Amino acid sequence: MSNLNKLDFTALEVFGRNYLRWVQDVKLHLIAKNLHPAIEDETDNLVSEAKKATAMIFIQRHIHDTLQIEYLAEEDPQALWVTLTDRFDHQKDIFLLEARHNWQHMRFQDFKSVNEYNSKVCRI
Template identity: 70%
Template sequence: MSNLNKLDFTTLEVSGRNYLKWVQDVKLYFTAKSLKATIEELIDNEPANEAKKATAMIFIQRHIYDAPQTEYLPEEDPRTFWLALADHFNHQKDIHLLEARHDWQRLCFQDFKSLNEYNSEVCRI
């Protein structure tokens, strides 16, 4: 019974802060489970069967918090749901890129007491 509640990776936060990592995890998992066709454009006009679509929807809904679930409750197709989440959260790339550029421009070796501190900050950016 405890395996039913076990998640394969972290859930998508309401704020979308971990959206980029979450998308990568879902895509890798779906590739491994042969479910990637349920969220991507059709290749060779071969639609995914209903069982795979249902499995994908269950999986996605298990790995997001309740607020986005209720917001997109009417969605039954995993591809439509995936695109709606992307439309809502995909701005994270722009935000993180601007923050990283700002941090990188303000980075100065002389501001750190040791090389390890400097290297840590470079890796964080």
């Protein structure tokens, strides 16, 4: 019974700060479990109701409780996937602009050591 509450990775936060990592993790897990057709847009792809339900359970288990309540009425995993994408996919644009800004304004002389500089560069 304790296995039901154990998550495979970090759940999607309410404000989507970890959205990019979460999407990558969910896609990889769904591919590994052969459930990825349940979230894809392909119209010729017929997915069984059991696979849809399994994918929906997996996605809902890995989103924050508040988001679970908000999307409680959503029954189709593809529709939920599209809704979450529409809501949080702008994170790419925000992080890219921030990373470019940090990269352009970083100066080696502002750091006390080479390790500190390298650490900052790797975080961008």
